[in-house]
Amino acid sequence: MNIFLLIMAAALALPALAADPASLLAGYQAEARKADAAFAASARRGEHFFTATHGGEWSCASCHGNPPDGAGRHAKTGKTIAPLAPGADPQRFTDAARSEKWFGRNCKDVLGRVCTSAEKADVLAFLLKRRS
């Protein structure tokens, strides 16, 4: 019976983890509006953020490429990275915890700090506009 309960618990937990890019974007936007009620995610701002360096050596595009609907390549290891834009890879931004983990790591590498909710919302708006 214990196994049964475990399986049920796992099945129930799944929907909570699953997400889609649009709802993640909405979540970041809502978070950003707590600081700035007039905030609206902007693909144009997101593109600029994505392709610019921020005091360090790398931009987001250094590994993910630009436009990010093609495969990227890790700037240091040379490993191929699957496209980041959800239009090119439907697996992208479908797991909130995974997105947060990589925002956490990669923002530190590119900006030397965590990204704000506004920055994440802008980047997602940019990535969602890119369809291949």
Place this chain on the structure above:
Amino acid sequence: MRPVLLAALLALAALPAAADKPRLPPNPVYKAECGSCHVAYPPRLLPASSWQLLMQRLDRHFGTDASLDAGAREEIGRYLAANAGRREPPPGVEPRITETRWFAKEHREVPAALWKGTAVKSAANCGACHRRADDGDYSERTLRLPK
């Protein structure tokens, strides 16, 4: 009772496939977490002490942030310790497979220019030459040097 049966059958079905690849003992957490920025390196290519050094400072991992939550870190740490090799450790607090004596010896016939070329970029990019490195397969059959 059905789901239990189903789960048991699925688990059984998965076993033989995993047993096919003895070179990289299967651990999905390791492959997912340590195989994203580069291939998931075979645990046997570094001794346990070197893996331990790497796992202690994942937030400053070769100039990048590879930090993990505590659960994944512990699981991967256990997996690496259990499957580590026994050769002499490479130097430094950031030990590299590519700086072991074994690696230099095994790769002495690779032309120097190839390591730095754009196709390979870094000796740590095993997959540029070992086309199935993602699956832990480094056999000669799957080796193809880029031009």
